[in-house]
Amino acid sequence: MLNEWLLTLARWLDGFSWSTELHESLYMYAWIESTHVLTLMLFLGMLFIIDLRMLGVTFTSVPATTIAERLDRPMMIGFVVMVITGFILYFAIPVRSTQSIWFRIKVFLLIAAGINALLFRNKMRNPTGSWDLDPKPPKHIRTGAALSLTLWAAVVITGRTIAYDWYDCNKELPYFMYWAAGCVDEMAALDLQASLQ
Amino acid sequence: MRKLKRTPKPIAILAGGVAALLLMPVAQAHHAFTAEFDAESPVLLTGKVTRVEWVNPHAWVHLAVQNEDHSTTDWMVEGGTPNTLFRTGITKKSLAAGTEIVVRGYQSKDHACEPACKANGRDVTFPDGSKLFMGSSGTGAPEDGADPSTHR
Numbered sequence: 070m071l072n073e074w075l076l077t078l079a080r081w082l083d084g085f086s087w088s089t090e091l092h093e094s095l096y097m098y099a100w101i102e103s104t105h106v107l108t109l110m111l112f113l114g115m116l117f118i119i120d121l122r123m124l125g126v127t128f129t130s131v132p133a134t135t136i137a138e139r140l141d142r143p144m145m146i147g148f149v150v151m152v153i154t155g156f157i158l159y160f161a162i163p164v165r166s167t168q169s170i171w172f173r174i175k176v177f178l179l180i181a182a183g184i185n186a187l188l189f190r191n192k193m194r195n196p197t198g199s200w201d202l203d204p205k206p207p208k209h210i211r212t213g214a215a216l217s218l219t220l221w222a223a224v225v226i227t228g229r230t231i232a233y234d235w236y237d238c239n240k241e242l243p244y245f246m247y248w249a250a251g252c253v254d255e256m257a258a259l260d261l262q263a264s265l266q
Numbered sequence: 267m268r269k270l271k272r273t274p275k276p277i278a279i280l281a282g283g284v285a286a287l288l289l290m291p292v293a294q295a296h297h298a299f300t301a302e303f304d305a306e307s308p309v310l311l312t313g314k315v316t317r318v319e320w321v322n323p324h325a326w327v328h329l330a331v332q333n334e335d336h337s338t339t340d341w342m343v344e345g346g347t348p349n350t351l352f353r354t355g356i357t358k359k360s361l362a363a364g365t366e367i368v369v370r371g372y373q374s375k376d377h378a379c380e381p382a383c384k385a386n387g388r389d390v391t392f393p394d395g396s397k398l399f400m401g402s403s404g405t406g407a408p409e410d411g412a413d414p415s416t417h418r
Contacts, residue, residue: 091322095349098322161322232297232323239381 072251079167082160091161098161105154112147113221115140123193123214125205132201133210137193170236170250175227182220189213299372299407303386307373308410311341311385315365320348320358327361327390327400328382329369340382343369345390346402354398354414356390366393369400370412388412 082088091097121127122136159166166172193210200206206214236242238252247255299305313331325345330338345351361367368391374384387400389412401407403415411417 093320093348094322095352099347099349102323233301235302240376240378241380 072248072253072256075167075251076164076253079163082163085160088160088163091157101154101157101161105151105158108147108150108154109225110147112144112151113225115144115147116221117218119144119193120214120218123206123210124218125203125211129204133193133203133206134201165237166231168238168251169231170246171227171230171233173250175224175231178220178224178227182217182224185213185216185220189217297405299386299405302374302384303372303407304375304377305372305408307377309369309371309373309385311343311369311371313338313341313367315361315363315367316340317363318358318361322347324402325351327367327369327387329367339379341369341385342382343371343385343387343400345387345400350402351400354400355396356398356400360392367391372407 091101118127119137119140122129122131122133128136189210193213200210205211234240236246236250238247238250238255242250242252242255244256244259246252247259311329311331313329316328316330318328319326325348327343327345329341329343331341332338345356346354351357369385369387370389371385371387374386378384386407388407388410389397390400391397399412399414401413403413407413409416
């Protein structure tokens, strides 16, 4: 059901002339993709330094909140531009992205990273205890930082693998993979085949 | 001012390694040749263009390849970005449907032919005899002389 709904949405977006023009553009697509990757590096660069401080690994002699406050603005600028360009990239290639197993895993990981960030961001920036000056922050902070590092690294890796066609719908895949990737038409074909036998 | 403590060596090395891993695919252009195409399976395709997907990050040229028994096989050949094709002189117009072309390339690793056989295009020869590079540079494709940027 959700698969059909997502595919309908993707096909609707695909119908816009802007989507096609961007997909076929000589320059714009490359500009947007490059901006996406460069702002991703700005965002993740800042995030990794903050997370590594919260893990008690780097800049242990600098108060944790100082690191978090100073790097917050460049991190958020990177984040906002990265998200906007990410949406534009999806808008340029909506159907294939919707039916990409990697894109789907990436979206799940993004949601998980977002929830983790919401839970831990405020705790990290407002140390209620007196751990601000501690080289090694308390365990719940370190867990959040480790989760953040892992999830974002996985987001980048799965984002990268969207480019590969290993599990595209036009490949012969098990039914489960068609379902996971949202290959609605391929699933219907297999269902039909099964009902005829 | 307090002196900043230096990052422990093993962690610095690990961070450097992770950074190198993350950057590696970017340096290999959009995607690596060897992930999808077989350097051991060169193909030479002669046929008429049926349609062109003039899209980022890779254009696809569809052609009907004439077999010896007069049947045709559908092929789709991956090229560079619309921009790289445009720069070498390949345009949507020069690849109009019905144009007879010869494409040199490498077949996909899975050798699957559904819905069409797939190949990575290296160069394309047009009816006027002009032979133009249609791939991307730095993808790890075999150095077969097709890529002008590898001529030194």
